[in-house]
Amino acid sequence: MNPQLKLLVSLQKIKDSAMVLEKSLAAIPGQIKGGAGFRDEKQKLLKEAQDEIDALKKKRRDLESAVQNENDHMAKIKVKLPNVKTNKEYQAIIAEVDVVKEKVSKIEDQELEVMEILESKEKALPAIKKACQEEEEKFKAYEKKKAVEAERVKAELEGLALERAKITDHLEKAWLKKFDQLTKAREGVAVVELLKNICGGCHQHILPQTIVNAKIGKDIQECSSCLRLLYWVEESEEEQAPK
Ligand SMILES: [Zn+2]
The missing domain is CATH 1.10.287.1490 (Helix Hairpins)
Structure with missing residues (x-):
């Protein structure tokens, strides 16, 4: 996976946790x-x-x-x-x-x-x-x-x-800016998993070429509908993951 994308995925996971916590704090x-x-x-x-x-x-x-x-x-x-x-x-x-x-x-x-x-x-x-x-x-x-x-x-x-x-210390400024803009515009979700041929954010079909590129993982791909950044998780990686 592209090292910057790896950082962006981690950043999204932190954002997800933070959103859950902020919601529970706001409910108090x-x-x-x-x-x-x-x-x-x-x-x-x-x-x-x-x-x-x-x-x-x-x-x-x-x-x-x-x-x-x-x-x-x-x-x-x-x-x-x-x-x-x-x-x-x-x-x-x-x-x-x-x-x-x-x-x-x-x-x-x-x-x-x-x-x-x-x-x-x-x-x-x-x-x-x-x-x-x-x-x-x-x-x-x-x-x-x-x-x-x-x-x-x-x-x-x-x-x-x-x-x-x-994480942001190691993330390129342009990517950080994009991440922050996307989270603001897209209910806090900027980076999503590519699920077969569907965007994990907006559930629209992704172009075949984008899927290929995402799987290669060299450049960071985005969904043409919601513009969220896409990452691909190898199925074999999931299978090998400790249960
Ligand atoms: Zn999308």
Whole structure:
């Protein structure tokens, strides 16, 4: 094989590995975001539970002050009692007091109801908090695992960059330029295997003369359709390759 083509094939293999790694690295932020789903859900439930408890507490305070107001009102009515002169006046005041008493009783019933709901909600809160905490810990562990993974992938990419540099040192500038242009234009694939008479990149038929030349391996051949560089792997070479 042409020595420059040999280098180009190696360069393509590095590019292939780098693309896989870059893809997995790019996927990590999305995976972390996806992993936060359960935690966010539990946090939402906790917030809802806490908001509900706050609302119930406010309602209880409002009802308490309503009872206080009615009791003040009743006291004011009762103040009139010592000055009552007729039975009719007396009956009117008692009737007024009864109305207020009725109101207080209704408010107190509501208050009781609110307190019962509040109690049950407060009882349920620790379990919700615990579930929330557990999801948070799970997510943090996942996030950490992903951060470690990202670092490992970055290190591998750095290793590949070094390998690439070693190869490009020996590669003619014109070929390097062509390789870089082709990878940009052709989804990262610049050098492909010639598969019988088909281009390994675009799967178009290759001209017979190009196939002959590729097999001789003296000059570097390209696909007339996609312009990728072609290399030929001897079948006997494959057979002899260690399994
Ligand atoms: Zn092609």
